[in-house]
Each structure stands twice: as structure tokens, then as C-alpha cells.
Amino acid sequence: MVEHIVVIGAGVYGAAVTASLTRRGARVTVVDAGAPGSGTSGATFSWTNSCGKQPRPYHDLNVAGMQAHRQLAAEVPHSDWYHEGGNLEWAADDAEHEELRKKVAGVLDYGYEARWLSRAEALHLEPDIDPAGLPADGIAYFPREGWIEPTRLIGHLLSSAVSHGAELVHDDPVTGLDSTAGLVRTVRLASGRQLSADAVVNCAGPQAARIAEFAGLVLPMRNTRGVLIHTSPVAVSVSRVIHAPHVHLRPDGAGRLLLHSPETDGAAYVSDTGDISVEPSAVTRVLEAGRALYPGLRAATVESVRVGERPIPSDGLPVLGRAVELPNFHFAVSHSGATLSLHAGDLVAAEALGEDRVEALAAFRFERL
Ligand SMILES: Cc1cc2nc3c(=O)[nH]c(=O)nc-3n(C[C@H](O)[C@H](O)[C@H](O)COP(=O)(O)OP(=O)(O)OC[C@H]3O[C@@H](n4cnc5c(N)ncnc54)[C@H](O)[C@@H]3O)c2cc1C
Incomplete structure (x- = not known):
């Protein structure tokens, strides 16, 4: 039975996984080497989108990530970390425009919202742009995209998790994991503290390969x-x-x-x-x-x-969910984490609590690498 889960890393992924686990009734300790949000989540463009993301399951996961932000923002009063203002994009030359044209056609084919604007229409949205900086037409507009303030989102997720019983340990790096009989049993911290664990979730972002190594697993990354x-x-x-x-x-x-x-x-x-x-x-x-x-x-x-x-796994796609070889060790590692983490973190949390292998994660398993 999964009683105590240790989440390693308190960026957008660790915060999302911790909040979801806590909501589902688990006892959680989330550990960060530094301060929450001090990793990549504190230095990101954090554009929420699924603009040209391939293959289809990855596109769908990003669309679900965008929807998760929308839903959380609708549920939480004063959740002004989420900004759904849309995205404007245009090209420098004909070759780039052809790429953009293909991208827009591709996302429209997937049922994603996109449309072409003229210069006048774009200036209506962004009146302070110098008109000379815009083409006369062929400006792509993706109205459901936006951006988040990751540090504020992390603050909200962790504070609600802690108020529901989660423990937050900061400035105390994980230095090792002990496994017996094919399961991780203990998480060792630099302070000397040892946390017994029924399950561990690796949310260490660019350092995820190091944490996997502690568990005897090789996670190829190309950060x-x-x-x-x-x-x-x-x-x-x-x-x-x-x-x-x-x-x-x-x-x-x-x-x-x-x-x-x-x-x-x-x-x-x-x-x-x-x-x-x-x-x-x-x-x-x-x-x-x-x-x-x-x-x-x-x-x-x-x-x-x-x-x-x-944090980019070697084939560019996320690594999410349970490791077959070490079934109480879970991954939540990807680029585009600002877009994905709320939704993907929730799916990973469900598995960490013993749910069967979640179908939406099929394309993102560690084992494919
Ligand atoms: C320039 C740039 C632009 C980007 N633009 C976008 C974008 O537009 N849209 C988008 O969706 N995504 C974007 N991303 C990607 C996105 O920011 C990341 O995918 C996301 O922030 C990763 O979050 P994370 O929680 O996995 O990692 P992090 O935020 O790095 O969190 C990992 C945490 O693990 C901790 N940690 C590491 N090692 C240990 C250890 N041994 N013990 C304990 N804790 C440890 C770290 O201290 C850190 O706090 C961008 C990234 C960059 C760099």
C-alpha cells in the first residue's frame, strides 16, 4: 500500500505532482536541493501552447495541459498567474512563411484554434507595435495560447499541499536512494536525514538523469x-x-x-x-x-x-509515469513543462498511487528510451 510518497524537486512538475497527490489523500514529502522554483521553472519563457508539437499524442497532451491551467485559474480566486492573451507570430521571409503556413495548417487539422490576421488586425490587438515591423498580412494568431508566472503557480500549489499535510523540505539535496527487492525504500538527503518511501517521483528537471542514476536507471537527456x-x-x-x-x-x-x-x-x-x-x-x-x-x-x-x-529527454518527448524495472519509481520530466506539468503531473500522481498504467502516458514511457 502506498502510504508515503517522496517527490524530488519543487519546480512546476514537483509542485503539480505534490498538489495532486495531496488532493488524492496521500502523505507527501517534497524535497528540493534549493528553494522551490529556483530551477528551470524560475528561468523560462513559460508560453502555454501546443503550436506545432508532434506527434499527435504529444500535441494532445499539451492541449490538455493548456486546459488544466484554464480550469485551475477558473477554480482559484485571484489566480492571476495565468494569462490567456493569445500569441502572434509572423515570418521574416518566404521560406519561414512557408514553414509557418504548414504549422498553421497542421494545427487547424488537429482542431486547434488559429487564424491569419492582416497588419491592421494585428495592430488592433497590439497597438504599440511599429507598423513597419509587421508584414501587410500573413500574421498567425493563436487565441487560446498564453503564458504563466511559474513561481506564483508553484507557490499556490505548494502552499495548498502544505495546508493539507504535505511536508516541504528545501535546501537539502537528495544524495542517494536505497533499493531492496526491486523497490526504492529510502531517500537519503545531504543533511543526513533519511526518508522512508513507498514511492518516489523524480521531478528534478535538468538533474533528473542524476536522480535516475541513484535508482540504477539510465535516463538519456540532451538539455x-x-x-x-x-x-x-x-x-x-x-x-x-x-x-x-x-x-x-x-x-x-x-x-x-x-x-x-x-x-x-x-x-x-x-x-x-x-x-x-x-x-x-x-x-x-x-x-x-x-x-x-x-x-x-x-x-x-x-x-x-x-x-x-x-530538461530535454534524448528524443525530445516527455518521460512520464512508472518505471517498469522499478515499479515504485516514477518520472515527471520534460521540456514544455510550463504547459504540461499541471495535467501530466496529475496523471503521474494517479499512477504513483497505484492506478493502472494510464493510457494517456503510453507514448511517454521511460522504457522507449
Ligand atoms: C529558456 C527556456 C524557455 C522555455 N520556454 C518554455 C515555454 O515557453 N513553454 C513551456 O511550456 N516550457 C518552456 N520551457 C521549459 C519549462 O520551463 C521546463 O520544462 C519546466 O520549467 C521544468 O520544470 P521542472 O519542475 O521539471 O524542473 P525545475 O524547475 O528545474 O525543477 C527541478 C527542481 O529539482 C531540484 N533538484 C535538482 N536536483 C535535486 C536533488 N538532487 N535533490 C533535490 N532537488 C533537486 C532543483 O533544485 C529544482 O528546483 C523553457 C525552458 C527554458 C530554459
């Missing part, structure tokens, strides 16, 4: 870094996620904007001291691209630059 630029508060109207050719941006609370460009993700490097730094010229380039699009951004300065590490 990548991304650079996120947070501006100072600025009086510019940006109401949704924007994917322009050289800059992606979205609101970031209290008038701040969050800027990202895949073109500058490679500008993060490990310095001599072992810290991760970002080439300043790359930050300036992204900010200039943002200013070219929204001239009002000229008044903004860079408040912080963060580097996040995307």
Missing part, C-alpha cells in the same frame, strides 16, 4: 540552455505572447517584459569561476530587436538576465 532578458517596468502596451522574427517577448508583470531569441541562446557560457554568463552584445541585440518592434521599449533597461536549462 540545452536558453537566455532570458527581463526589462525594467516600461509604459508600453504588450498584452500577449509575440513571436517576431528576431525577438520573442511577453509581459512579465508590473510593466516588465521578458525577451528571448533562439538566435542568442548560444551566447550563454561557463566562465572561469564556473558561473554561467551571457555575452553582453547578445543581450543588446535582443533588446534592440525588441525596441525596433515596440519603439516605446526605448525607455526600458535590462533588469536581469537569466539562463535556464531546458
Whole structure:
């Protein structure tokens, strides 16, 4: 019988799994090496979407993830961590436009909401964009997409779990797992504390392979870094996620904007001291691209630059659910965790409590790797 479950990691996945387990009546201890939300979930673009995600089961899982956010936000008063403002995207040239056209056709075929806007229609939604920065037409609009504030969501999920009896252990890394007779029995912490466990859920994000190794399992990962630029508060109207050719941006609370460009993700490097730094010229380039699009951004300065590490299993798809070889050890690891974690975490929690193998997780099993 599953009495006590240890969840390793308190990012969006760990918080979602903990909240779901607690709701289902389990006794849960969630352990983080640092502070909750201090991993990738604290350095993410956190766009909720299923835009061009393949194959079909992965698309469907993301759509269900978007719906889970919508539902939680409708249930919880003042849940203003969730922003469903839509997403605008357009291309730099004909080749890119052809890719975008195929993506829109593909998602429409799946029954996902998308439509094409003219420049005038896009300006109606985003009046502070410089019209010269937009094509005359061919602007894709995905109205049900949005973004979340992951740290605030994690705060809500953990606080409701703790108020229902969960224990939160922070700043105490897991240093080992002890198994006997094909089951994990104990979780060892750096402080010397040992937690006996009837089940363990690995929600360690980019460090998930290390935790799997403690359990004697090999989880192949191909993590990548991304650079996120947070501006100072600025009086510019940006109401949704924007994917322009050289800059992606979205609101970031209290008038701040969050800027990202895949073109500058490679500008993060490990310095001599072992810290991760970002080439300043790359930050300036992204900010200039943002200013070219929204001239009002000229008044903004860079408040912080963060580097996040995307937890990406080797084939790019999530690893979710029970490990066949070690049936009380469970995974909740993926990229796109901002979109997926509420829904996928709930499915993983159900399995951790002994439910039969959940059909929706069939395409995401550890064993396929
Ligand atoms: C640049 C960038 C952009 C992104 N954009 C999007 C996006 O637009 N949309 C989207 O859906 N997703 C996006 N993602 C991905 C998404 O942010 C992640 O999938 C998600 O945050 C992962 O959450 P997590 O809980 O798995 O990991 P984390 O948030 O990293 O949490 C893992 C936790 O485990 C803890 N931990 C690690 N090792 C140990 C240990 N030994 N003992 C105890 N605790 C441990 C860590 O301290 C950490 O708090 C992006 C990511 C990046 C980096």
C-alpha cells in the first residue's frame, strides 16, 4: 500500500505532482536541493501552447495541459498567474512563411484554434507595435495560447499541499536512494536525514538523469540552455505572447517584459569561476530587436538576465509515469513543462498511487528510451 510518497524537486512538475497527490489523500514529502522554483521553472519563457508539437499524442497532451491551467485559474480566486492573451507570430521571409503556413495548417487539422490576421488586425490587438515591423498580412494568431508566472503557480500549489499535510523540505539535496527487492525504500538527503518511501517521483528537471542514476536507471537527456532578458517596468502596451522574427517577448508583470531569441541562446557560457554568463552584445541585440518592434521599449533597461536549462529527454518527448524495472519509481520530466506539468503531473500522481498504467502516458514511457 502506498502510504508515503517522496517527490524530488519543487519546480512546476514537483509542485503539480505534490498538489495532486495531496488532493488524492496521500502523505507527501517534497524535497528540493534549493528553494522551490529556483530551477528551470524560475528561468523560462513559460508560453502555454501546443503550436506545432508532434506527434499527435504529444500535441494532445499539451492541449490538455493548456486546459488544466484554464480550469485551475477558473477554480482559484485571484489566480492571476495565468494569462490567456493569445500569441502572434509572423515570418521574416518566404521560406519561414512557408514553414509557418504548414504549422498553421497542421494545427487547424488537429482542431486547434488559429487564424491569419492582416497588419491592421494585428495592430488592433497590439497597438504599440511599429507598423513597419509587421508584414501587410500573413500574421498567425493563436487565441487560446498564453503564458504563466511559474513561481506564483508553484507557490499556490505548494502552499495548498502544505495546508493539507504535505511536508516541504528545501535546501537539502537528495544524495542517494536505497533499493531492496526491486523497490526504492529510502531517500537519503545531504543533511543526513533519511526518508522512508513507498514511492518516489523524480521531478528534478535538468538533474533528473542524476536522480535516475541513484535508482540504477539510465535516463538519456540532451538539455540545452536558453537566455532570458527581463526589462525594467516600461509604459508600453504588450498584452500577449509575440513571436517576431528576431525577438520573442511577453509581459512579465508590473510593466516588465521578458525577451528571448533562439538566435542568442548560444551566447550563454561557463566562465572561469564556473558561473554561467551571457555575452553582453547578445543581450543588446535582443533588446534592440525588441525596441525596433515596440519603439516605446526605448525607455526600458535590462533588469536581469537569466539562463535556464531546458530538461530535454534524448528524443525530445516527455518521460512520464512508472518505471517498469522499478515499479515504485516514477518520472515527471520534460521540456514544455510550463504547459504540461499541471495535467501530466496529475496523471503521474494517479499512477504513483497505484492506478493502472494510464493510457494517456503510453507514448511517454521511460522504457522507449
Ligand atoms: C529558456 C527556456 C524557455 C522555455 N520556454 C518554455 C515555454 O515557453 N513553454 C513551456 O511550456 N516550457 C518552456 N520551457 C521549459 C519549462 O520551463 C521546463 O520544462 C519546466 O520549467 C521544468 O520544470 P521542472 O519542475 O521539471 O524542473 P525545475 O524547475 O528545474 O525543477 C527541478 C527542481 O529539482 C531540484 N533538484 C535538482 N536536483 C535535486 C536533488 N538532487 N535533490 C533535490 N532537488 C533537486 C532543483 O533544485 C529544482 O528546483 C523553457 C525552458 C527554458 C530554459
